[in-house]
Amino acid sequence: MxxxxxxxxxxxxxxxxxxxxxxxxxxxxxxxxxxxxxxxxxxxxxxxxxxxxxxxxxxxxxxxxxxxxxxxxxxxxxxxxxxxxxxxxxxxxxxxxxxxxxxxxxxxxxxxxxxxxxxxxxxxxxxxxQRREYYRLTTPNLKPLTCSIPVQGRENVEVSIINISAGGVAIISYNGDLDLKLNEVYQNCRIHLPSVGTVTVNIQVRATFDITMKNSVVKKRAGCKFVDMPGVTQTTIQRYIMKLEMDRKSERS
Missing domain, CATH: 2.30.110.10 (Electron Transport, Fmn-binding Protein; Chain A)
Incomplete structure (x- = not known):
């Protein structure tokens, strides 16, 4: 199948x-x-x-x-x-x-x-x-969110976000030469939230592994936690999540 x-x-x-x-x-x-x-x-x-x-x-x-x-x-x-x-x-x-x-x-x-x-x-x-502390929202497949990660000694690397919550993000398909270190904190990462705005966050890598897609392509995945995030940034992310969820419910009705 x-x-x-x-x-x-x-x-x-x-x-x-x-x-x-x-x-x-x-x-x-x-x-x-x-x-x-x-x-x-x-x-x-x-x-x-x-x-x-x-x-x-x-x-x-x-x-x-x-x-x-x-x-x-x-x-x-x-x-x-x-x-x-x-x-x-x-x-x-x-x-x-x-x-x-x-x-x-x-x-x-x-x-x-x-x-x-x-x-x-x-x-x-x-x-x-069911983790109740943070509701994770899967981002749109056709227009996924992106996160721009500053990497020392090179240009920022842009990765796709596959889900987001007020507590963190899961990213996928970052370049093979971008070696995200477990537990390392990457500062001043930028996430553009359509219709809401752009937020700057620090992310800590909590898990990394390979995912093989149904078309046999192997992609990288990392689960990341937001650290030292201001309350106003968390509110902005929550507002985006609520808006996207309301839009999806409206489309289904």
Missing amino acids: SISEPVPLKFELSSVADDSQYHLHSRTEIVSILRRLIERREQSALYYDEGNHAILTMVLDVVPEKNLVILDCSANEALNRHVDLSNKLVFISSLDKVKIQFVSSRADRTEFEGKCAFSVDLPETLLRL
């Missing part, structure tokens, strides 16, 4: 210190959530290599009587082989703005509707987590 446009992911791997309260153990609930992912055709990710790499995927089928979940393969066979050899896989998706995650020890090759697929065990536990 393929997707016409490669859609960037919205999540980082869970970093909650104690998230046991968010785990579901009911088999009926787990099956129901996975089937809703199928109905919604939700874009998902399957992480391997200790979470350093991922392929984009989708849930294709749930077979409770065989204790199986069927996932889409990557178009890149070399990456599928990495998944074949992995002894820990982390599946991540989203449903109604709530993060869905489960872990599998392996994936086996199978077919679904005549095409390559993976089968994994139906999880005994599933993480369903």
Whole structure:
């Protein structure tokens, strides 16, 4: 199964210190959530290599009587082989703005509707987590936000923002020669918010990894946190998020 446009992911791997309260153990609930992912055709990710790499995927089928979940393969066979050899896989998706995650020890090759697929065990536990402190808004695919990052000794580097909140941003597809250092703070980055204005922020890199898109192109991704941000800047970002969300609701009505 393929997707016409490669859609960037919205999540980082869970970093909650104690998230046991968010785990579901009911088999009926787990099956129901996975089937809703199928109905919604939700874009998902399957992480391997200790979470350093991922392929984009989708849930294709749930077979409770065989204790199986069927996932889409990557178009890149070399990456599928990495998944074949992995002894820990982390599946991540989203449903109604709530993060869905489960872990599998392996994936086996199978077919679904005549095409390559993976089968994994139906999880005994599933993480369903909604971070309430900051609502993350996915930016428009056709006209994504951009962030201009000052880099010492060279011109500013412009990267695409795939989601934004009052607490930080996720950026993708920065140039391969832009080596963002984990935990390093990049100062005076500029983000243009259409119809709202331009804000200047300091960002701290909290996570970096590669993402393989459905068209097999490998892109870089980084999750960044705003640091030392003035209240007026946070208010401007929140105003942009509210405006974009209202525009989207208006388009759907």
